[in-house]
Amino acid sequence: SYVLTQPPSVSVAPGQTARITCGGNNIGSKSVHWYQQKPGQAPVLVVYDDSDRPSGIPERFSGSNSGNTATLTISRVEAGDEADYYCQVWDSSSDHRGVFGGGTKLTVL
């Protein structure tokens, strides 16, 4: 089964750049989607198809995907960006299933 690996936590000072990685075997061949989840709230899509942003998501959120690693980059981090972030792919190799990473807690120092 396909596995996505995320670091449990990332810390960054306000105004700096946060990079959250999502590792998977040849993940560059898949489309990666990213969700932000604040405490007590439902997840919100912040990046889809590796690097596209839904309407209403700030340009500070961007994504990239190559090789075995996809990355969510948050520029000029704000206190309000503190949340859990999850990557997700659709694994069509065998059972056609959704796969989520284990999540990364972003702490704004």
Place this chain on the structure above:
Amino acid sequence: QITLKESGPTLVKPTQTLTLTCTFSGFSLSTSGVGVGWIRQPPGKALEWLALIYWDDDKRYSPSLKSRLTITKDTSKNQVVLTMTNMDPVDTATYYCAHRPDTAMVTNWFDPWGQGTLVTVSS
């Protein structure tokens, strides 16, 4: 504006069957490419994808839970129902339904999500 809302029991006993309903507005499940998925999250843990139903009634299930899950749709009522049999305390989680946009079929993402409903499994 697309909205979804989950409903169902908050407490079920071990071995019982859980039935959850997702009632949505702002889109139709008869529109080509559209779908509705279910995702759950145990307290303090990560998201876990469960099932997805497409506009054409094609269905996909998590391989690890496939024998226990059934997803159906009622297009006229704008509802999707998920049933999970033989519930166990480890199934305690917040269950979310979410909209699958009408995009290319090679991938699936979910936007937006319902608010979620916490289901506790306990005797």
